[in-house]
Amino acid sequence: MGAMGDDLGARHASTLNGTLLPPGKQPNVAVVLETAAAASPAWQAATWLLCELVSRGLGHASTLTIVTGDTKAVIALPGVAVGEAFGPALVARSATIGGVPAALPNKTPLDAITVRVGPGRSAAELEVIADNWAGGVRSPGEAPLLGLDEPALHIGSLIGACHAAAALFRQARLSGPGHSSVWHDAWTLQLSNLTQATPSAGPSRAALRLDDLVLAGMGAVGNAFALAALTHPGARGTLRAADYDDVDLTNLNRCLLFVRDHLGHLKADVANAVTRDLGQPQAALLVTPERAEQAFRNTPVPTLVSAVDTNRAREAINQLVPRTALAGSTFNLRVQTNTFGQPGPCLRCGNPPEPVEPDRDVKARVLAAEADELEELAVEAGQDAVELLTWASAPGCGELDATVLSALRQEGAATFSVGFVSALSGVLLAGTAIRAQHEPLGAPIVARAQLLRPGERLQGPQPSVAEPGCPACGPRGALPGTWRRIWE
Ligand SMILES: [Zn+2]
Known part of the structure; x- marks a missing residue:
């Protein structure tokens, strides 16, 4: 190779x-x-x-x-x-x-x-x-x-x-x-x-109304969720989703909808194109190339399906104030499925947003870059190398801040991820979304499955409670009142 x-x-x-x-x-x-x-x-x-x-x-x-x-x-x-x-x-x-x-x-x-x-x-x-x-x-x-x-x-x-x-x-x-x-x-x-083990007790037929779902994130978990939902024999309607990102090479070990020809294209455009003829004839996917909190801010969201992978993104989509939320996430070889209730726990509970790289650190990285590295940063920022250096050397704010900072700011170091973990997370999340349309999910849960030595012990759902003093759903948060205004 x-x-x-x-x-x-x-x-x-x-x-x-x-x-x-x-x-x-x-x-x-x-x-x-x-x-x-x-x-x-x-x-x-x-x-x-x-x-x-x-x-x-x-x-x-x-x-x-x-x-x-x-x-x-x-x-x-x-x-x-x-x-x-x-x-x-x-x-x-x-x-x-x-x-x-x-x-x-x-x-x-x-x-x-x-x-x-x-x-x-x-x-x-x-x-x-x-x-x-x-x-x-x-x-x-x-x-x-x-x-x-x-x-x-x-x-x-x-x-x-x-x-x-x-x-x-x-x-x-x-x-x-x-x-x-x-x-x-x-x-x-x-x-x-x-x-x-015992055979599953779930029904052998199960409708899935895709119109009642909104999917945030078309990364690896979102890809698998969409695939499992669209191919589900009872699926009808349009699954709306949002993702503003491009397909890059580091996605290909786990994003089931993306292949090499898609590198550099918007995940939204690729996902829409490759799912056009996929799955059940009455089921469709429509991904908007925006952040979910932008794309759906004026839409009531009955069930929000979170497949985003940063706590900042979780905090942002929390503002959509869905009636119900489900989330799939992964960490190393662990799969996690969450269900949430109103007024809590919410997607912000126990998920402190990652620190944002300060402006001066981004500038320092540009100034310290070797020639090759500087060229790469310039391409990422959509500037030429001289412009980028001029921007980084200037004190205070500049005209290029908005574009360059958002393009170059590191959102956390790249971590371990592998295909079967993300795929499993998306499929379990799809199963949970289908089940949520068939019976009340009950009190919020978190279910973790560690795939390093999975047969050693039973792993199943645990009760999940709101974080005391959560800035979103806690006593001083804005969510409970907003939720009642929208849904009651
Ligand atoms: Zn909360």
């Missing part, structure tokens, strides 16, 4: 202070869609997602072999049209990502780790298992989880694909045994090992 490919793995290369091995052991991976499962939209969606996550997982896989026989696609997914040959479409899709190279099975390496998708008998090291709302991964030698419904919805099978990708990651990046069989239920937000 050349320099381009190496960059795709940069965001998940960290050892997390020695918790993970550095990228090095990179097994060949084969993904097999079982013949008995091949005509199922849910299992095809899981196969697509697993191939997607392996392709984007440069540094923990070296090749991907895709085994789907002569299956024809029955569901429209990014890079896959209904009716076309499924395996070749997945191989072509992988090439557009430009990460781990994929091929059809005439070249299957003998030492590949094989993951089979759906129930069947192919020899494999791992099996993706799922019902409608829950999914997971098991080693075929273990006792099976009995009584699973054949999935008619896709939430469970998408979760299973994420956990299979997580198991492959652990195998490459942990020194101990990487496998751990798990079962993760989007209806209850419970993650368990297989011995404690």
